[in-house]
Amino acid sequence: MIQLQDIVKVYLLGKRQLEVLRGINLSIEKGEMVAIMGASGSGKTTLLNIIGCLDKPTSGTYYLDGKEVSRLSNRELAGIRGQKIGFIFQTFNLLSYMSALANVELGQRYADKRNSHRAFEALEKVGLADRIHHRPSELSGGEQQRVAIARAISKDPALILADEPTGNLDSHSGEELMGILSGLHKERGLTLLMVTHDPKIARYCQRTIYVKDGLIVNEDAI
Amino acid sequence: MKKWLEPLATAWVSVATHKLRSFLTILGVVIGVGAVITLMSIGKGTEATIVSRIQNLGSNLIFVQPGFFTQGGVRGFGSANTLTMEDATAIAQQVDGVSIVAPYYQSNLQVVAGSQNMRTRVTGITPDYQQALNLQTTEGDLISQFQYDRAMRVAVLGPNVKNTLFGQDDPVGQPIRIGNATFYVMAILQSKGATIMGSTDDAILIPLTAMQQAFAQPRTASGGHVVSSIIIQSTDAQYTTLVTNEITSLLQQRHNIAAGADNDFTVSSQDQLTSTLAEAMNSMTLLLGAIAAISLLVGGIGVMNIMLVSVVERTREIGIRKALGARERDIWGQFLIEAAFLTFSGGVIGIGLGWGAATLVTRSGAITTLVSPDIVLLAASVSVAIGLFFGFYPAWQASRLNPIEALRSE
Structure with missing residues (x-):
């Protein structure tokens, strides 16, 4: 599903070059549920952004679903994001003036897969069938994140990326959320990649990748 | 929902969510369009009144009047x-x-x-x-x-x-x-x-x-x-x-x-009088319209200002939309349609107000006004054009935002 070869990402900070990723090689199979762990500033978020086609690597190649995407234009990357990738963010990132259902439909819209019935099904799946007309401000943090999950899965993406999905939740909601995610993973065979600080969360995943100073390292090196 | 309707629905939701701001945004356009309609209708009405007064006389008339002499640089008329x-x-x-x-x-x-x-x-x-x-x-x-x-x-x-x-x-x-x-x-x-x-x-x-x-x-x-x-x-x-x-x-x-x-006399035909007066009235109407159009321009700048603020305020929303797969032209179109929708609404309200004002002026008996369909059509299309013109730059700015930075903004 995902093949990264020698991915390097360099940011320019004024005249100084900041090498955030220094040659990442990584392969993730279809249907895998993988956690990425590492300290702040290790480069894990940058890695997730590149995998999520929000950012382009400075060098190296990235194959997503058999297609090389590391050299695509912004416009083509937007198309890939819409069609193949579902995001779940730490801060939920729902649009505050839209209902839960409208937020889920927004996820389908840019994939040209608008379908209210399926949007409802996705919300039902995360246990929010009775909350579809609520706005984000009327939902708890855990419920908001479940809306975000519904938004990510309702367009049937090839890949779901989650950046600290439980970072803003209490431990109970966090575990509940991970229950839903791993349930979806088993039931639908979703490919799931998540960045987390929390080893308890990482335990839900089949595999954990450790990132340090822009490189993938063994668990012992952390 | 039809695909082309979707941006309109989005624009409506965004406008309806920020009612006061939306209203203040279009106020300039409302006043501008209202002023254009009122002043143009006064001009047109006066023109129509004068032309009908000339036509009331009869047809194919030629008037010979005495005077039009020049004495010490002063032109007299009809007094000799x-x-x-x-x-x-x-x-x-x-x-x-x-x-x-x-x-x-x-x-x-x-x-x-x-x-x-x-x-x-x-x-x-x-x-x-x-x-x-x-x-x-x-x-x-x-x-x-x-x-x-x-x-x-x-x-x-x-x-x-x-x-x-x-x-x-x-x-x-x-x-x-x-x-x-x-x-x-x-x-x-x-x-x-x-x-x-x-x-x-x-x-x-x-x-x-x-x-x-x-x-x-x-x-x-x-x-x-x-x-x-x-x-x-x-x-x-x-x-x-x-x-x-x-x-x-x-x-x-x-x-x-x-x-x-x-x-020491003046010969003028009715047609000459009609066309001279109609021409003079027409340029007066245009002048009135131009003055009113300035307020419309100011209104348009107001729209641009608010749209720029709106883009900054909604940076995160733009980031979210981009992460969900929105292309630059989707974002650009969304903000442009929103601006045009705003100014069009302002135009419609302005036409209503202008029409009302023109009717009041006629009722007061001072001047007869004439709201012609071409003025209404002009005002409506100008208000949309203002939205498109002054919304262009803010929309372009919105579309160019980097999704990662936009998502990070508070």
Whole structure:
């Protein structure tokens, strides 16, 4: 599903070059549920952004679903994001003036897969069938994140990326959320990649990748 | 939902969510469009009123008036006694394509009927005058050739004069005293409203022959009978210019005016008057519209300002949309449609307000206004165009945001 070869990402900070990723090689199979762990500033978020086609690597190649995407234009990357990738963010990132259902439909819209019935099904799946007309401000943090999950899965993406999905939740909601995610993973065979600080969360995943100073390292090196 | 409707629905949701801000945003456009509609309708209405006043007179008319002399750099108009009965006769005899030549003489005189009296304009006319101006009576008959030839002391009253002198009484057959002479009322004119020649509603018409007998009338140095003005009707509209030119050269010859010198008379055709006045009114209308358009421009700048703020405020939303797969043109289109939607709503409200204001102005009786469909259409499309124009830059800025940075913003 995902093949990264020698991915390097360099940011320019004024005249100084900041090498955030220094040659990442990584392969993730279809249907895998993988956690990425590492300290702040290790480069894990940058890695997730590149995998999520929000950012382009400075060098190296990235194959997503058999297609090389590391050299695509912004416009083509937007198309890939819409069609193949579902995001779940730490801060939920729902649009505050839209209902839960409208937020889920927004996820389908840019994939040209608008379908209210399926949007409802996705919300039902995360246990929010009775909350579809609520706005984000009327939902708890855990419920908001479940809306975000519904938004990510309702367009049937090839890949779901989650950046600290439980970072803003209490431990109970966090575990509940991970229950839903791993349930979806088993039931639908979703490919799931998540960045987390929390080893308890990482335990839900089949595999954990450790990132340090822009490189993938063994668990012992952390 | 239809695909093309989606951005509109999004725009509506965003506008409806920020009601006060949206309203303040379009206020400039509302006022601008309202001002354009009101001022243009006043201009158009005034133009229509003036044109109809000219057309009210009759058709294919040519007016010969005395004066237009220059003295010490000051141009006078109509104040010199230069036109005579003999000029009128010469025109009738020597100019082709003329169906009516109607000289008349006007004088302000004291008029008494019973216990009522007033000072008003008395016009001595030939019977043709009534025909040229399309005069109709509500009661009695117009002055006939028979009465004219015999200089009979009869008078036709305008409706306003009749009301002043006789109130509700029937004046036909009653005597009135004009100056020191007694005339008998034989008819009441139909109300015609104002014309550029003044209103016949306020006139008293008597045969010119009777006027010459009853009141001393000035004569020129060469002994001609002075008239105030001559109205000529050409047989066909297409001859009007030709007839105008012929009359001019005939009068130049009769008045011994050297080549290149200023004429002591003015010949103008109804069409000329109409087009000159209509042109003047049109440029006034445009001027009013242009002044109002400035406020529309200011309104547009206001829209751009708020849209730029809106883009900054909604940076995170833009980031979310981009992460979900929105392309640059999706974001660009969304903000552009939102701006156009806002200004279009402002335009619609402005048209309503302007229309209302124009109606109020008409009701107040001061000026007649005319809201023509082309002004409404223009205002509506201009308001959309303003949204597209002033929304372009903010929308472009929104579309260019980097999704990662946009998502990070608070």
